[in-house]
Amino acid sequence: MTRPKIALLGAILESNRFAPPAELVDFTSLTWLAGDALLSEARATTPKLATEFAAFVRAMDATGDWMPVPCMLAASHPAGPVRKAVIEEVIATSEDMLRAAGPVDAVYICNHGAMVAEHDHDPDGLLMSRIRGVVGPDVPIAATLDLHANISQRMVEACDLIVGYRTNPHVDQIERGEETAFSLRRILASGVRPKIAHVRLPLVPASVTLLSAEHPYGTLIDLGQRRQAEYRGEVLNVSVFGNFLFSDTPDNGLSIVVTAREDEHAAKALAVELADKAWSLRKDFVRQLTSVEEAVAISSGQAPGQESGQDRPPVIFSDAGDNPGGGGSGRTTELLAALHAAGVSNCLFGSFCDPELASEAQRVGVGNRFKARFNRTCDTTLSWGKWDLPFEADAEVLALHDGDVVGERGMTAGRRLALGPSAALRIGGITVVVITDRTQTADPVFFHMFGLDIASARTVVVKSRGHFRAGFSNWFPPSEVFEVDTGGLTSPVHERWPLTHLPRPNYPMDEDTAWTA
Numbered sequence: 334m335t336r337p338k339i340a341l342l343g344a345i346l347e348s349n350r351f352a353p354p355a356e357l358v359d360f361t362s363l364t365w366l367a368g369d370a371l372l373s374e375a376r377a378t379t380p381k382l383a384t385e386f387a388a389f390v391r392a393m394d395a396t397g398d399w400m401p402v403p404c405m406l407a408a409s410h411p412a413g414p415v416r417k418a419v420i421e422e423v424i425a426t427s428e429d430m431l432r433a434a435g436p437v438d439a440v441y442i443c444n445h446g447a448m449v450a451e452h453d454h455d456p457d458g459l460l461m462s463r464i465r466g467v468v469g470p471d472v473p474i475a476a477t478l479d480l481h482a483n484i485s486q487r488m489v490e491a492c493d494l495i496v497g498y499r500t501n502p503h504v505d506q507i508e509r510g511e512e513t514a515f516s517l518r519r520i521l522a523s524g525v526r527p528k529i530a531h532v533r534l535p536l537v538p539a540s541v542t543l544l545s546a547e548h549p550y551g552t553l554i555d556l557g558q559r560r561q562a563e564y565r566g567e568v569l570n571v572s573v574f575g576n577f578l579f580s581d582t583p584d585n586g587l588s589i590v591v592t593a594r595e596d597e598h599a600a601k602a603l604a605v606e607l608a609d610k611a612w613s614l615r616k617d618f619v620r621q622l623t624s625v626e627e628a629v630a631i632s633s634g635q636a637p638g639q640e641s642g643q644d645r646p647p648v649i650f651s652d653a654g655d656n657p658g659g660g661g662s663g664r665t666t667e668l669l670a671a672l673h674a675a676g677v678s679n680c681l682f683g684s685f686c687d688p689e690l691a692s693e694a695q696r697v698g699v700g701n702r703f704k705a706r707f708n709r710t711c712d713t714t715l716s717w718g719k720w721d722l723p724f725e726a727d728a729e730v731l732a733l734h735d736g737d738v739v740g741e742r743g744m745t746a747g748r749r750l751a752l753g754p755s756a757a758l759r760i761g762g763i764t765v766v767v768i769t770d771r772t773q774t775a776d777p778v779f780f781h782m783f784g785l786d787i788a789s790a791r792t793v794v795v796k797s798r799g800h801f802r803a804g805f806s807n808w809f810p811p812s813e814v815f816e817v818d819t820g821g822l823t824s825p826v827h828e829r830w831p832l833t834h835l836p837r838p839n840y841p842m843d844e845d846t847a848w849t850a
Contacts (some may be wrong), residue, residue: 349660365787388510678762
């Protein structure tokens, strides 16, 4: 096939069941592109849309002639269940554009894989099955997904190839987009439809245990890659999906997805082998967090074995309960207030999402002081706002920025970010970065845009669960990274949540869970 005609589309949302619903504005403010505008953005020097989507397009451009059919790509920051009208509009628009384009040779779908809708536990599978209904049973469909995806049988049945990220923090989106393009080229050239095998376990780990550079998750991913290589080209892809606890769906659970060129038995055998290995490691998918009190002691030089704050290496704290990258509000004050009350010095705190405070700082101006009121209008009577407590402190405006930046390291390297009006405020010994856009601080650019020196700080706090590890690895080795047990919409403690849709029994919620492949 010399000039394949390939449709491009997707809907990207990681849904936290307990967060506010994902509205239309959550998508239009991040990514809501269709037709030629979508293709142009994918080919931009510093695209604002999903990195793997842009990588797929560039890989297709580099490997031969093709006819792209850009339909629609919608993306939101992590939030609650998507509104029915919003996801239906995305799906219907893509269906209409596909029909208008006429027959296609293949489809590429760029999703996250952990989306929940107010009317459907599995809108990712809904989208994929609806697209399958338009193109028919003979057209290959390839999809890329985040490794936190909740894999449903509906997704597997609708697709011919599913490619998941292999790194957490996520730094391999370019490679996965390219892999999908290359594999799709091979599929079209051979005319042979791949075979997918899927095994889901009753193992529902929290995201803090899903680091690809550490055991046990990294052990599984590495084993999958070694075994894939031993199949000498027969196995196209091995993906180990960790699931996203906060989606709370019937499809939650660690999933193994293996795609073979044509040997269905090989795919099934390898999927079962990896699932058995995962189950044998289930007790290792439990992680202890650092308490707020311990974090304050470490920062204050009062932890056991410390004589003074200067006798310990610099540390970075993850405000684990309030990760905007998992649906957190980005404005809980528990850890900030505790550090401030303890008089902690030489501390960088990023980033607090408070549009009103950022706007006021812009009006006050650099070098001036004012009473900074965090969360002045938050409704703490709402379930998702009960941790967004007001906090006040005398502040000096150190620097201001419009928030239009390009990521430097980690998952957002080379990607344009629109953080909105932003400010760096000094409150006592803490410098707090305040932003307008609800985004996790996984990239040093959040501090560098103000000229703040990360290397000179004794303590850095980030509202991010794990992706900051890649962005800040130059300054903080794993031994100096602490995940702090704070309250918020992303607290990784199973017992704190009214999880009602997860398959039961499961581990670790039910310690005596039994399973065989």
